[in-house]
Amino acid sequence: MARARRGPPLEGQTMMDRRIALLGSAGLAALSLAPRLAAAQVATVPRVSPGEYKSRTLMGGSLSKETSQLALQRAQHRQVKQFAGFEIAEQTVLAQVLTNSENPAPVKLDADHAAVLQTLQAQQGAAFDRAYVLGQIQQHQALLLVQQGYLENTNRSEDTQHIAALARVSIQQHLVMLQELAQMLG
Template sequence: MDDAVQAPSAAERTPTSAMPYISAAGASDMYEIESSRLALQKAASPDVRRFAQMMIDHHTQTTNSVTTAARSAGLTPPPPRLMETQQRMMEALQPLSGEAFDRLYTQQQRQAHDMALALHQTYSESGDTPELRQAADAAVPIIRQHIQALQQM
């Protein structure tokens, strides 16, 4: 089974209009939360489990922040849904456990956080809705913290 998963296109991860950004941010957070819940069950490493709990906590906060910002802008955010790529990533994780799970989970987290950083940075700089630009800008240092934590693991 090939563990490599094709990354979404630039258009999927760097929208500058509100609704595509809201959908992409929701999908990103949902992947982080769902994959991390799986990590709490299947990871061998205590460091991976600690990281996973941080992902659940932080990405729940960023989801709430984007949702609040969208509503402040008069928008109705759709319920988060995984993109096809993220669904495939979850499917690759599900049969694994222990060290094999830890390796793939951390690899996927690096990829997911690189995409999330591009998404939020681009929207914070070029997005069309001020309230959402602020939420995106607030997410950037959180994502950078996660990338740094991954580099230290």
Template structure:
């Protein structure tokens, strides 16, 4: 079954089950022909701001799913970052956690503005998966906490980078596509930093 033909819930579960394994990388690689404000799938009577360019915030199911997943993940990054900044005793981990709070807080605010303009409801708290991660981290301390937190960050940023590429390539809302394109480089930098910290903590690299 083609990825885009999956029901919304199955699509979400499939993305998150395989994102960390790289199975979706080929599917989600942004093609050279990807365009901002992809008009594919628009109804014939959809109003255009310019010939061939969709009016602002022409959202589809892809855009709305992207916004929900990105918002839940972004809130979790801030929440877990605050936890790690206060709990970790390792300078590199604390610095990374503080960066997660600052960077993702700014991205969350931007996404919220776009969602409000497009009248798309967003979740108000992190999802159950991230709540479980936080609960586990709260039970750890010292090096065990640092390693578990950084591992979770690696997985989350792998998933987020794929989610952003998915929106850039297949989204329909021009503003959300631009948001994804602007956010992706920072997420990839976060991922590389987390991998480097994990290698320093454990002596083992995660790619």
């Protein structure tokens, strides 16, 4: 039987341990979400055309990014601010990939999305943190449906299909994180 090594970690071991922990936690997060996603996938997801996919993903992403920029300024809870930073980075890259532009112009929010932002702007303190997290859950659920609807459409480009598949996984992971934040915030 092999004995556990004692003493300082081998060179590179700490980084590898972090990678394994990160991958393991992402896997656990996806597994914990799997039953809920399976139930959601039983319902018919409306197909999303290529044009709709891009515009709806960019619109939802713009709202997520703008509310997250607000959260960086106003959120009180450290983990809420941390999530907001992740979300801004993710939406920035997704917009760059979808538009094939280094600095894509922000998408102007439609009336419904602008109303969500305006409602959040009226919140302060712990109520802001809760409203931000709940809003992000709703936005991520809507974005997940867009990704799934596009992936069910047989008339899609291979490149955009890959983007939607990657976005779907990221959205699923974010939903797990957001649900944990919502429970923590009460």
